Amino acid sequence: MPLPKVDAVIIGAGAAGPIVAKELAFVGWRVVLLEKGRWYTPADCRKDDLRNQRNPTLGYPFGPEEEGNPRVIVELNGRERVVKPSEPGYNNNAFCVGGGTLSYGAMAWRFHPNDFRMRSTYASKVPRAFENSTLEDWPIGYEDLEPYYEKAEWEIGVSGDVSGDPFKGPRRRPLPMPPLPPTREHEILEKGARRLGLHPFFIPMLRNSVPYHGRPACMRCRWCVGFACEVDAKNGTQNTVLPMALATGNLELRTECSAKEILVDDHGRATGVAYFDREGRLWEQPARYIVVSCGAIESARLLLNSRSRLFPQGLGNRFDWVGRNLQGHTYTGANGLFEEIVYDDLGPGASIAVCDYVHGNPGLAGGAMLANEFIRLPYQFVSGIRDPDVPRWGRAHKEFVRRAYRRIIPVQGPTQEIPVFESRVTLDPKIRDRFGIPVARLSGYRHPHTIEVSEYMAERAAEWLRASGAVKVWLRRAGRGLSAGQHQAGTCRMGRDPKTSVVDPWCRIHDVDNVYVVDASVHVTNGAYNPVLTIMAIAYRAGDHLAREGRRA
Amino acid sequence: MIPSSQIGGGSLKRRTFLASSAAAAAAGCGRKPAAAPGYRFLTPEEADTLGAWVDTLIPPDEDPGAREAGVVHYIDIQLTRWFRKHQSDYRAALSAIDRWSWSRRGRAFALLPLAEREELLVQMEKGKAPRDLFPDGGRAAFDLVLAHAMQGFYGNPRHGGNRGYASWKMIGVPPMPVRGREHYSAAETFPERS
Ligand SMILES: Cc1cc2nc3c(=O)[nH]c(=O)nc-3n(C[C@H](O)[C@H](O)[C@H](O)COP(=O)(O)OP(=O)(O)OC[C@H]3O[C@@H](n4cnc5c(N)ncnc54)[C@H](O)[C@@H]3O)c2cc1C
Numbered sequence: 166m167p168l169p170k171v172d173a174v175i176i177g178a179g180a181a182g183p184i185v186a187k188e189l190a191f192v193g194w195r196v197v198l199l200e201k202g203r204w205y206t207p208a209d210c211r212k213d214d215l216r217n218q219r220n221p222t223l224g225y226p227f228g229p230e231e232e233g234n235p236r237v238i239v240e241l242n243g244r245e246r247v248v249k250p251s252e253p254g255y256n257n258n259a260f261c262v263g264g265g266t267l268s269y270g271a272m273a274w275r276f277h278p279n280d281f282r283m284r285s286t287y288a289s290k291v292p293r294a295f296e297n298s299t300l301e302d303w304p305i306g307y308e309d310l311e312p313y314y315e316k317a318e319w320e321i322g323v324s325g326d327v328s329g330d331p332f333k334g335p336r337r338r339p340l341p342m343p344p345l346p347p348t349r350e351h352e353i354l355e356k357g358a359r360r361l362g363l364h365p366f367f368i369p370m371l372r373n374s375v376p377y378h379g380r381p382a383c384m385r386c387r388w389c390v391g392f393a394c395e396v397d398a399k400n401g402t403q404n405t406v407l408p409m410a411l412a413t414g415n416l417e418l419r420t421e422c423s424a425k426e427i428l429v430d431d432h433g434r435a436t437g438v439a440y441f442d443r444e445g446r447l448w449e450q451p452a453r454y455i456v457v458s459c460g461a462i463e464s465a466r467l468l469l470n471s472r473s474r475l476f477p478q479g480l481g482n483r484f485d486w487v488g489r490n491l492q493g494h495t496y497t498g499a500n501g502l503f504e505e506i507v508y509d510d511l512g513p514g515a516s517i518a519v520c521d522y523v524h525g526n527p528g529l530a531g532g533a534m535l536a537n538e539f540i541r542l543p544y545q546f547v548s549g550i551r552d553p554d555v556p557r558w559g560r561a562h563k564e565f566v567r568r569a570y571r572r573i574i575p576v577q578g579p580t581q582e583i584p585v586f587e588s589r590v591t592l593d594p595k596i597r598d599r600f601g602i603p604v605a606r607l608s609g610y611r612h613p614h615t616i617e618v619s620e621y622m623a624e625r626a627a628e629w630l631r632a633s634g635a636v637k638v639w640l641r642r643a644g645r646g647l648s649a650g651q652h653q654a655g656t657c658r659m660g661r662d663p664k665t666s667v668v669d670p671w672c673r674i675h676d677v678d679n680v681y682v683v684d685a686s687v688h689v690t691n692g693a694y695n696p697v698l699t700i701m702a703i704a705y706r707a708g709d710h711l712a713r714e715g716r717r718a
Numbered sequence: 719m720i721p722s723s724q725i726g727g728g729s730l731k732r733r734t735f736l737a738s739s740a741a742a743a744a745a746g747c748g749r750k751p752a753a754a755p756g757y758r759f760l761t762p763e764e765a766d767t768l769g770a771w772v773d774t775l776i777p778p779d780e781d782p783g784a785r786e787a788g789v790v791h792y793i794d795i796q797l798t799r800w801f802r803k804h805q806s807d808y809r810a811a812l813s814a815i816d817r818w819s820w821s822r823r824g825r826a827f828a829l830l831p832l833a834e835r836e837e838l839l840v841q842m843e844k845g846k847a848p849r850d851l852f853p854d855g856g857r858a859a860f861d862l863v864l865a866h867a868m869q870g871f872y873g874n875p876r877h878g879g880n881r882g883y884a885s886w887k888m889i890g891v892p893p894m895p896v897r898g899r900e901h902y903s904a905a906e907t908f909p910e911r912s
């Protein structure tokens with residue numbers, strides 16, 4: 166059933182969608198924002214070690230629902246599995262208002278200037294990173310995003326102190342909030358880093374260290390990454406830009422509404438979006454502009470599901486690039502055991518980083534920021550951080566946990582991945598979701614050079630821990646299978662050439678001039694850092710552009 | 719089957735054995751045996767066997783073991799929720815380890831001393847348990863119970879395990895700073911059923 170036409174419909178209220186919605190609502194556009202999940206408030210917050218966005222032993226609290234939302238994963242050996250959200254291989258982020266930003270760890274990194282020009286930086290120096298890869302420069306650079314990084318930092322709210330990072334790109338303003346006071350772990354690692362001649366500093370975080378924009382400061386609890394915040398001190402889109410946009414009266418947010426497809430007329434212009442509401446009723450929302458912000462896997466899926474006479478392969482997919490170059494981050498690092506107690510139970514845990522290994526590693530293309538891990542909850546500790554020389558169970562195991570829990574520091578980093586054309590999202594020919602829509606099928610692998618860099622990073626983490634006084638260190642290595650997960654990106658690449666990319670530098674689909682993709686999908690490469698601030702900056706930039714250039718009713 | 723010469727001895731042992739073989743038979747023909755009082759899924763004998771099993775994985779010492787910390791309850795509750803697909807795995811594994819114990823040691827697994835329980839679990843972990851009892855030599859059942867035992871012991875008390883914050887006290891971390899949200903409604907714990 167068609168509804169009254171609006172200026173823009175935005176699909177997905179995650180990190181990117183609400184920012185575009187706010188930019189458009191502020192200049193008077195009538196905007197509808199469709200979100201598949203629900204809106205949770207701090208009162209819905211549960212601190213549950215077994216049921217959170219990082220550990221779904223008993224399901225995901227912030228979506229998707231366990232039944233009716235399967236995906237298909239193709240493993241390295243070719244075996245296919247139909248997976249439910251809580252099962253390994255699903256590669257979930259979150260499905261709710263705020264998307265990943267409701268429950269994230271909230272590290273707020275700007276990418277390094279060279280992260281936007283991986284080809285120019287490494288083509289002659291590290292040719293093997295370009296074999297069987299789609300490693301490329303972005304069509305935009307750090308300087309294009311700089312003002313929008315700043316806008317995200319001030320409008321959404323970032324604390325930290327990056328003045329000690331000599332490797333960062335140029336910036337005009339400092340962060341709006343100071344860092345939280347250092348933990349014991351921070352002090353131990355800081356000494357070790359200085360001993361190695363590294364440059365440690367306070368991680369920038371989308372978290373209030375002091376009251377900001379009417380919400381309180383962090384109370385430093387143990388349950389941050391993977392959880393909503395009880396005191397609303399963690400800044401996501403759901404408690405910042407979204408309320409601002411709603412206050413204009415120009416935005417209507419429709420929760421529990423899942424887009425089915427983008428509708429296109431016979432002239433090749435998009436006319437609106439077909440979506441299912443929570444009762445399973447099908448609606449048509451006509452709009453002048455459509456913005457797709459469903460996250461890298463679901464945005465690709467929606468475009469592929471939007472088939473029409475003119476676009477039989479799906480929207481934006483004339484040259485078979487939609488869904489390609491699926492990537493995430495390859496996390497590796499090390500755990501260090503200390504003689505003394507290093508744990509002081511002050512959340513969120515992660516606080517200190519070095520960016521000395523982000524670029525310029527001998528013989529390697531790229532690298533990673535290294536940081537200490539968020540507080541590892543007891544079950545996470547026994548299932549993931551345990552010393553491999555200690556038995557998995559029995560007296561010795563219990564003895565180890567009792568002694569070591571407060572004496573271990575994990576250090577890790579997100580290795581920038583070398584994108585691969587064969588790592589991709591397609592539509593599964595058989596499996597459908599609860600509405601009968603074909604689901605995402607994930608297949609591919611990590612580039613061998615990604616593994617090489619990640620091994621180097623694990624060694625660097627070990628070195629840092631030893632220099633900090635660890636008496637025993639063991640490495641965390643990575644597998645070769647497909648990477649996507651919480652940092653999923655790359656499936657609708659930004660570029661100038663329609664033959665080798667999906668959207669233009671303003672995030673507009675090459676094929677159709679009134680459809681935009683604005684989220685992690687457009688990343689050409691995913692940086693050596695957690696991606697969300699870059700996603701936000703791109704959304705501010707695209708929203709700003711659309712608000713100025715777009716034609717209203 | 720276990721030779722009759724190995725049955726006998728005390729009445730407790732005999733009762734446990736008979737009941738567990740009855741449970742095994744019931745599992746085989748799909749009838750649902752009655753859960754123990756205070757349990758949702760496990761029979762009294764199964765609860766005993768599982769208690770001994772998880773107490774082997776996380777034995778009591780100066781701090782509570784898994785059983786005292788409520789791990790059997792954690793697993794029992796989840797066998798009617800998130801672990802429903804493992805109901806038959808548990809039924810089969812608990813019956814198999816008990817039959818193995820009777821044939822090897824002449825008594826129920828629940829009554830074996832720690833060292834003897836450890837010995838059986840080590841065999842299972844290596845996949846070397848008798849194939850007529852465990853088709854894969856026991857590894858899958860071992861890993862399943864190990865993962866669930868660790869979750870129950872180290873997770874949050876609201877799910878039935880980690881009673882009195884036993885494991886958190888053991889490692890020296892305080893309980894949650896904000897209380898009163900310890901429990902879920904059924905809809906939150908198992909949304910797809912609501
Ligand atoms: C536990 C956790 C910790 C993290 N920590 C960090 C961190 O410290 N730093 C960092 O930079 N990043 C972090 N991330 C990652 C970060 O949250 C993501 O990179 C970011 O949210 C991605 O933004 P997005 O806009 O691309 O997609 P999302 O935020 O995933 O938003 C997409 C939205 O679209 C909705 N949607 C999907 N399909 C449809 C449809 N068909 N119709 C309607 N709506 C739809 C989804 O429900 C979702 O809400 C973390 C994520 C998690 C889960």
Ligand code: SF4
Pocket residue numbers: 372373383384385386387388389390392393394395396397398399512513
């Ligand atoms: S650590 Fe701070 S920001 Fe994170 S959930 Fe706890 S109180 Fe909120």
